[in-house]
Amino acid sequence: MAALSINNVCKTYANGTEVLKGIDIAIEDGQFLILVGPSGCGKSTLLNMIAGLDDISSGDIEIGGKRVNDLSPKDRDIAMVFQSYALYPSMSVRKNISFGLEIRKMPQGEIDATVERVAQMLQMTHLLDRKPSQLSGGQRQRVAMGRALARNPSIFLFDEPLSNLDAKLRVEMRTEIKLMHQRLKSTIVYVTHDQIEAMTLGDRIAVMKDGIVQQFGSPQDIYDNPANLFVASFIGSPSMNFIPAQVVESAGVLGVKICDDQGCVILPLPHAQEKMRPWLGREVIFGIRPEQITDARTAYREGLPVMSCHIDVIEPTGPDTLVFVSLNNTKVCCRTHPTEAKLPGHSMELVFDVSKAVLFDPTTEQRIA
Amino acid sequence: MAKHLTPGRIVLYAALVLMAIYYLLPLYVMLSTSVKTLDDIRGGNLIALPQSITFDAWSKAWSSACTGVECGGMKGFFWNSVKMAVPSVLISTLIGAVNGYVVSMWRFRGSDVLFTLLLVGCFIPFQVVLLPMARLLGELGMANTTSGLVLVHVIYGLAFTTLFFRNFFVTIPDELVKAARIDGAGFWTIFFRILLPISGPIFMVCVIWQFTQIWNDFLFGVVFAAGESQPITVALNNLVNTSTGVKEYNVDMAAAIIAALPTLFVYMVAGRYFVRGLTAGAVKG
Numbered sequence: 196m197a198a199l200s201i202n203n204v205c206k207t208y209a210n211g212t213e214v215l216k217g218i219d220i221a222i223e224d225g226q227f228l229i230l231v232g233p234s235g236c237g238k239s240t241l242l243n244m245i246a247g248l249d250d251i252s253s254g255d256i257e258i259g260g261k262r263v264n265d266l267s268p269k270d271r272d273i274a275m276v277f278q279s280y281a282l283y284p285s286m287s288v289r290k291n292i293s294f295g296l297e298i299r300k301m302p303q304g305e306i307d308a309t310v311e312r313v314a315q316m317l318q319m320t321h322l323l324d325r326k327p328s329q330l331s332g333g334q335r336q337r338v339a340m341g342r343a344l345a346r347n348p349s350i351f352l353f354d355e356p357l358s359n360l361d362a363k364l365r366v367e368m369r370t371e372i373k374l375m376h377q378r379l380k381s382t383i384v385y386v387t388h389d390q391i392e393a394m395t396l397g398d399r400i401a402v403m404k405d406g407i408v409q410q411f412g413s414p415q416d417i418y419d420n421p422a423n424l425f426v427a428s429f430i431g432s433p434s435m436n437f438i439p440a441q442v443v444e445s446a447g448v449l450g451v452k453i454c455d456d457q458g459c460v461i462l463p464l465p466h467a468q469e470k471m472r473p474w475l476g477r478e479v480i481f482g483i484r485p486e487q488i489t490d491a492r493t494a495y496r497e498g499l500p501v502m503s504c505h506i507d508v509i510e511p512t513g514p515d516t517l518v519f520v521s522l523n524n525t526k527v528c529c530r531t532h533p534t535e536a537k538l539p540g541h542s543m544e545l546v547f548d549v550s551k552a553v554l555f556d557p558t559t560e561q562r563i564a
Numbered sequence: 565m566a567k568h569l570t571p572g573r574i575v576l577y578a579a580l581v582l583m584a585i586y587y588l589l590p591l592y593v594m595l596s597t598s599v600k601t602l603d604d605i606r607g608g609n610l611i612a613l614p615q616s617i618t619f620d621a622w623s624k625a626w627s628s629a630c631t632g633v634e635c636g637g638m639k640g641f642f643w644n645s646v647k648m649a650v651p652s653v654l655i656s657t658l659i660g661a662v663n664g665y666v667v668s669m670w671r672f673r674g675s676d677v678l679f680t681l682l683l684v685g686c687f688i689p690f691q692v693v694l695l696p697m698a699r700l701l702g703e704l705g706m707a708n709t710t711s712g713l714v715l716v717h718v719i720y721g722l723a724f725t726t727l728f729f730r731n732f733f734v735t736i737p738d739e740l741v742k743a744a745r746i747d748g749a750g751f752w753t754i755f756f757r758i759l760l761p762i763s764g765p766i767f768m769v770c771v772i773w774q775f776t777q778i779w780n781d782f783l784f785g786v787v788f789a790a791g792e793s794q795p796i797t798v799a800l801n802n803l804v805n806t807s808t809g810v811k812e813y814n815v816d817m818a819a820a821i822i823a824a825l826p827t828l829f830v831y832m833v834a835g836r837y838f839v840r841g842l843t844a845g846a847v848k849g
Binding site: 209243247267268273274275277279281283285294295298299346354 | 673737739740742743744745746747748749753757758761762
């Protein structure tokens with residue numbers, strides 16, 4: 196177990212490509228860090244650098260307060276789980292787990308005990324003598340985790356460990372990983388491109404894009420207070436609605452003007468008055484999550500702005516029905532109660548909970564309020 | 565699939581059978597001639613069945629036929645070839661495996677250039693290297709020795725074995741090597757304990773390819789080995805060209821088959837791995 200700190204880390208390839216441009220992340224002992232972002236954002240490179248599989252161009256990485264820049268992977272006290280599992284094909288499961296321990300010259304008795312303990316923990320005692328080719332995807336995943344667990348490292352590194360599994364298994368394994376973290380209180384760095392995995396697993400999330408950490412914070416903080424348009428659009432499913440809208444003043448309160456083909460309403464944003472002031476009369480991007488536009492029954496507060504909207508499409512998901520309407524000529528997704536949703540072609544009263552709505556600068560895409 | 569014979573099928577099979585006969589005919593002629601007596605050969609025609617079967621020609625070819633002034637048969641030269649081919653095959657395959665491992669898994673600055681240069685080695689004609697190689701062997705004091713011939717074949721074979729192993733190893737996920745590095749395994753541990761155990765198919769490809777090339781080589785053998793240390797291909801040539809009055813076709817044929825047997829044997833034992841090895845893909849999962 197150890198804290199991890201990444202200080203101003205850069206990675207530049209020999210051909211001049213900058214993959215990482217000054218990464219600063221620090222987590223405490225026992226925290227679960229998620230590196231999330233679209234492909235090519237540098238998250239896997241960063242993980243490889245923490246592992247010591249890639250050189251650091253500049254900056255420092257510290258594990259447990261010790262600078263590890265120049266240590267080889269085997270001396271960093273880490274274990275890694277790979278996307279392809281990377282099980283040694285010629286070795287039995289038992290051998291796969293014990294290989295790293297043998298190389299570290301652990302006494303045979305201790306190795307056997309460790310393998311037994313890990314196998315029991317992951318409920319795969321009956322698989323120990325099989326070869327990786329005789330295992331299913333989920334079982335391979337388990338063995339890969341077992342191999343990492345057996346080493347009892349100070350940091351676990353996970354490189355998209357669930358993306359080769361089918362949807363159902365992925366959810367199961369997700370819970371297991373979380374359970375394992377709660378039990379072992381281990382420090383984990385976990386790379387994924389899946390924002391749901393990021394939200395559900397992480398204590399801390401670093402949202403990355405183009406080699407820069409766009410935002411670093413707790414899952415709820417990132418969900419509620421996205422730093423910019425990219426983070427807001429990347430985290431959350433269905434994605435946040437982005438409606439181009441004008442900032443107007445009505446009865447001394449600033450708000451945004453939202454229209455559909457039947458008319459306009461002004462949504463006052465009392466929580467953001469100060470920051471909106473310079474934007475009066477100008478166009479901003481109004482960001483509101485689907486669950487913040489809903490039917491009157493689901494909206495739990497009185498006195499919220501209401502607008503009657505023409506429904507284009509509905510998508511029932513079971514617990515909710517997603518209603519799509521057109522506001523300011525933009526497709527907008529609203530999450531409503533299944534029994535309250537009207538049919539396409541009809542109009543429906545939608546309640547806007549603007550207390551968590553956000554505003555972005557349309558040119559810089561940075562958060563205004 | 566239609567089970568019964570349609571006219572198209574019959575034509576197809578007839579054509580295939582004809583072609584098979586065409587290709588097998590030389591082998592038949594060699595085999596049948598080698599068991600005929602000289603009288604039989606002179607009396608009958610080439611493809612006639614032997615009137616009586618005798619293995620005299622075989623034993624003469626093996627132990628007493630004349631290759632130039634020596635009259636000890638192919639025996640000694642056969643073992644020369646074995647002594648040349650086995651070490652050459654093993655050494656070139658092992659070095660090729662390490663080379664392939666490095667250029668696929670441990671890329672360094674310039675490793676692609678190095679690999680390309682090695683590939684060029686596949687396209688260099690034998691004749692080009694004869695003179696420089698002769699000089700090198702002379703300098704090393706290995707001229708006209710079997711070990712000199714082994715050196716030549718190892719160097720020449722490296723380009724091919726490296727290519728084979730490199731192409732095999734690039735299909736194996738890098739993550740395997742990364743995982744082993746994190747587990748604490750070093751360069752050689754990864755090579756011997758992780759990669760070699762799964763390289764069986766490509767090993768067979770290399771062994772078959774190299775053995776066939778080296779056993780069948782004539783040019784290097786005739787240039788870099790002399791007298792006692794000649795390989796069997798050179799001896800076969802000498803045997804056929806040495807005539808003491810009567811041309812003994814049956815002995816020539818028997819000697820030729822003896823010279824060809826080892827490659828046939830290797831192919832029959834390991835041939836099924838050849839195709840499998842060439843098409844072997846990544847280790848899935």
